[in-house]
Amino acid sequence: MKRVLVLVTLFVSVQVGLCRTYVDPNTSGLVHQYTFEDGTANDSVGQAHGVLVGGAKVENGALVTTAQDQWMEMPGAI
Structure with a gap:
C-alpha cells in the first residue's frame, strides 16, 4: 500500500x-x-513619459518612493 501511495504521489507530481x-x-x-x-x-x-517628483527614483527596474511627497507624475492625457 505504501508503495502504491509513493507511486501515485510521484505520478501526480510529474503531471x-x-x-x-x-x-x-x-x-x-x-x-x-x-x-x-x-x-x-x-x-x-x-x-507619455513620466516625471519623477520629490526625489522619487528608479532603481533595479522599480519605481522607488520613500516618502509621501514622492511620486511619478503622468502626462495629463492619460
Whole structure:
C-alpha cells in the first residue's frame, strides 16, 4: 500500500510539473508601458513619459518612493 501511495504521489507530481504553460500577454493593443529598466520613467511604447517628483527614483527596474511627497507624475492625457 505504501508503495502504491509513493507511486501515485510521484505520478501526480510529474503531471503537475508538466501542466505549467507559458501564457504570452497580448501586447498588440498596448498603449503605454513603463518598464523602468532604463533607469527612467519613460514610456517604452508611446511618448507619455513620466516625471519623477520629490526625489522619487528608479532603481533595479522599480519605481522607488520613500516618502509621501514622492511620486511619478503622468502626462495629463492619460
